[in-house]
Structure formats: structure tokens, C-alpha cells
Amino acid sequence: SDLSTESELCYPHLGNSSCRRIVRSHSVSVLLHIILSSISVLTVTLNLLVIISISHFRKLHTPTNFLLLSLAVSDFSVGFVWVFMIFLIDGCWFLGAGWCVFRTVFSYISTAASIGTVVLISVDRYVVVCDPMHYQTKVTKNRANICIVLCWVGSTVFHTVMLKDNIEYPGGFDYCAGGCTVYLPPFAGVIDLIFSFIIPFSIIVVLYVRVFMVAVSQAQAMRSHVTVVTLQSSLKVNRSELKAARALGVVVVVFLLCLTPLYIVLLTTGFGVKNLSSYIFVAGLFYFNSLLNPVIYVFLYPWFRKCVKCVLSLQILKSGSSEANIL
Template identity: 40%
Template sequence: MENTEYRRNITVQYCFPDNNASCRKEVQAGPAYIFLFIILSCISVCTVFLNLLVIISISHFKQLHTPTNLLIRSLAAADLLVGLFVMPVNIMQLIDSCWYLGEMACSVIPLISFLAMVASIFSLVLIAVDRYIAVCDPLLYHTRVTVSNMSICLTLGWFSCLIYDTIFLYFNNHLTPAQLHTTCYGECVLVIKHPWLVADVVISFVIPCSVILVLYSLIFNVARHQAKAIRAVINGASHIKNISGSHQTKAAKKLGTIILVYLACYIPYSLNSISTESLTTASMVWPLFTWILYINSSVNPLLYSLFYVWFRASVKYIVTCRIFESSSSRFTLYSEHS
């Protein structure tokens, strides 16, 4: 019995063997975890690659410099943060219980994670507003919604999201290394207080989603009226007159699908957040629902490839390295009337 206990003790591993306050090390090395590691790593790499394609496309080709595409680029930037920083760290924590990146990274990574999520929903709200104005008041859209105005709005919006996330983490004692409450060295656990969970769900999910759903209900109501008007038109000139509205309606439906997919991925995370007294990243429920949310960052570029001709054309130019040609920024990716 004593020999068995002795063998058990000598097999205990620590994250930092030279540190007396080190946490115990638990490595998940079974076949199932190895397979999970490979799959999640591939998802992370694909997320980074696909969203980089979106960002490069919209940034490089002048034909894509429109207010709506700036919003798509903003959403892709948030998704890129998820694939580049958030996913790899979460994969590491699923396989190895130790935190090797230091106390500063323990504070910064959650900040990036929450910034990406809040910036995503902010971009989706602006997309809904953009489509509402384009469909319901196209004359106002072309005079008020410009590339420069949208750039300013996105800059202020991302800065506001950063301020909100800083306040959120500060009051949950996770903003600076001095605030971290760890039981041993090599641990990084974020514990969110229940009142802040509820407040965050309301501020970053319920209110934005309510705005999005109201705006899109109005958009599709207008779309039905436009469809009836187009069917009732016999005169060819009147039909041409309504092509712009029909085009805007199709764009609204495409972006509406992206928003619905996002909500489907976000709802499980939000419901779990408000159903627990406090949420800790050490629980098993947290990785499940957060990964459902993270995978949305991989899905969005795939939706672009299905919906947008310009994305497929730009990817072809990027992959074949034709963007390095001197006049590539002025390539025509799609017909203006298609």
C-alpha cells in the first residue's frame, strides 16, 4: 500500500517544477484529445486564412471600397482576432491545464476575446442600420452613408467596445496581473460575477439583437411591398426604376443570413451565461459554448464565398498573386448591375 502511494506521488507533474507555488500539470493525451487538437487547430488556421482573404480583398480592390463592405471588413477583423489569438489559447487550455504565457497575457487574452465578440455584434448592428437606410430611403443613403463617414463610425465604435471591455474586466478583477486571483503559479482562470454576466448579456446581446431584429423586420416588410410593386409593373421603364430597390433587398437578405447564423451561435453562450450564478473558465460548460460561438468566425467567410461574386473573384486574384500587378487594385470584380 505504501509503495503504491509512493509511486502515485512521484508521477505528479507540475507546470513549473522549479517553483514551489506551481500548479499541478494535467495533460490530456488520449487519442480523442489528439484528434480534437488536430481538428480545432485546422479550424483556427482556416479562420485566420479566410478572414485575411476578406480583409485583403476589401482593402486592396477599389471597387470594393463601399460603406457596406467596410462593415464586412470590420466583422472579418473581429473574426481574425478570434482565429489568431483566442482559438489557439483555448486549444492550449483544452489540452494542457497549465498557463505558460505569463500574467500579462492572462489579462490581455480575455480582453481580445471580449473585444472580438462585442465588435462583432457592433458591426452586425451597423450592417442592419446600413441595409435599413439603403432599402427604405436610398436617396438618404447615397448622401449620408459615405466611406469616410463609415470609417469614422467604425473607429469610434471599436474604441467604445475597447472601453466597455476594459471596464468589464476591471470590475471582474481581471484587467491587471495585480488583480488576478490565482490559487497557484501557472493558472489563468477568469471568473465573471453574475450581475456582470446579466448586464453583459443585456448590453452586448439583448439590446443589439433587438435593434437588428426590428430593423430587419422593417426591411423585409418594405421588400414585400417592393416585390408586389415590381410584379405589378408592366412598363419596362418602370421596371428599370425598381432595379436598385430590388438589388438592395437582395443584399439585405444575404447579410440577414449572416446575422441569423451569428445569433444561432451566440444564443447558447448567452443563455448559459444568465443561467449560472457565476461563470468560470475552469468549468467544462464554458469551452463548449464558447467554441460554438468561435466557430461562427470560420463560417462567415464561407458565407461570403457563397453569396458574393466579388469575394470569389478577389480570392482568385490573391491566390494567383495577381494582386501584385501595378494596376490590380482597379480590377473589375463584378458588374455594377449584377
């Protein structure tokens, strides 16, 4: 019996002060490693394709695409968070307290940046659909880039402050050797819930409901042919924008579906995660969203499919390829 308990410890030689391993059958363990590794590799690769495409092709340098670029960077980062998830799969953390803190802070910042970016995407679509006349003047490349930088700096500062205790005392909150425990004081947990979920969620939903209502009323107007000839050109402009709003609407809805379960679990457990497996599942679902975004672009954006071909066939290495008309 001593052997069986020993095999369940992360550090058998430390006896009772060691954390317990999650014991799974070999086949289940291998399968989990394969699944998580595949998600990680795919997330990193597909988002890297988005990053290269938007950065490389001049024609894609629009405010909306810069927001997609920011989302791809945060999703790309989450691809590396998956690697740490793989290390934690057996419930044992062997990389030391420093890496534990890095994993914690890094995953919080990259997920917060993606939440912030989705809010910016909703604002962008709201302005283009609800105030198309002033879109060009209101939403400029510079303004989009400033918002993106603020979003990342804000996420970094916010979570560095929130996770201050973890950063100051690496490993100080682990109950046992081989743990990687995140400590958020209760008030910090509430603040995080408000700023990382309630406020962004409300903004996204309110703006997208407005966008959807305008889209529906425009579609009805087009159907009833009441449109005067002078309206034709403005409606044409909006038709492509409405398509873009619809595509980004899919991104936003999928994002909310992946994000909400995590916060429901955090709320119902009062932020002290009692059931690790349910938490890992909902956190995994939230991180999985980072793989879904580029997959959505593949299906909804012809330009992204063209870019992927150019990147994979190495045509982007040719001189002048950045000027190609990819749209």
C-alpha cells in the first residue's frame, strides 16, 4: 500500500508535504496530452498566420484589421498558456514558483487583452453601422492603434496590481510541494469579475444588439424598395460593412459563449475554486476560443484564405508582395 500512495505524490520523497497527483490510466493520459498539444500548436500556428497576413499586406492595414491583429496577438499568447496547461495536466507543477507566477500573470494579461479587444471590435462595428457618415473621421488607424496600446497596457497594469501578492511571494500560497496556486484577495476577485466580465459583457451585448437592429431595419428597407436612388450608394457602402459586422458578430457571440461559463463557475464557487476539474474545463473552453477565432476567419474572410496561400507558398518573400491586392 505504501507504493500505491507513493505513486500518487508529485514528490514522493517529500511525503505528506507533497501535492497529490491526478492518477489516470496511461491511454487517457496520452490522449489528453495529444489533444492539448494539438490545440496549442494549432492556436499558435493559425494566429501566427493572421499576424503575418495583416502585418504584411498593406491593403489590410485598416482600423478593423488592426483590432483583429491585436486579438490574434492575444490568442497567439494563449496558445502558449496551453503549454502550461499540459504541464498541469496531472495536477503537479514541476517548473518552480517563478514559472508558476509567470504562467499566472501571462495568462491573465493575454485573456484580459483579448476581452478588451473584443470590446473595441464591438465599438468599431457600432460606429460603422450606426454612424457610417462619420466612420472615416471617427475611427482612424492612429486612434485604433492608441486604443489597442491602451488596452494592452491597461491589462498589464491591472493584473500586475491584482496579482501583486503572487508576484511578491512566488509559491507562497501553495498548500503543498508541486502546486501552482493563484491567490486573489476576495475584493480583487470581485473587482476582476466587474472589470473582466460584467462591464465588457454589457458593452459588447448592448452595442451588438444595436448593430443587429440597424442591420435588420436596413435589410427590410432594401427589400421594400422604398430606397430613393440617392440612398443607393450609401446602402452599398453599408452592405459590405454589414457583412463585416455579421462576420465579427460570429466572433463576438462565440467569444461570449466561451467566456461566460468560466465566470459562472467562479461566481458559484465564490472565487475559491473547489472543484479543479470543472474549473479546468471552463478555463480550457475560454482558452479554446483563441483557436476558434482564426478558424472563423478562414470560413468568413476570403482575404484570409488568400493570405494563407501566399504565406504557405512563400510568395510573401517576393519583393513588392506587400502591395498585392489581396481583397
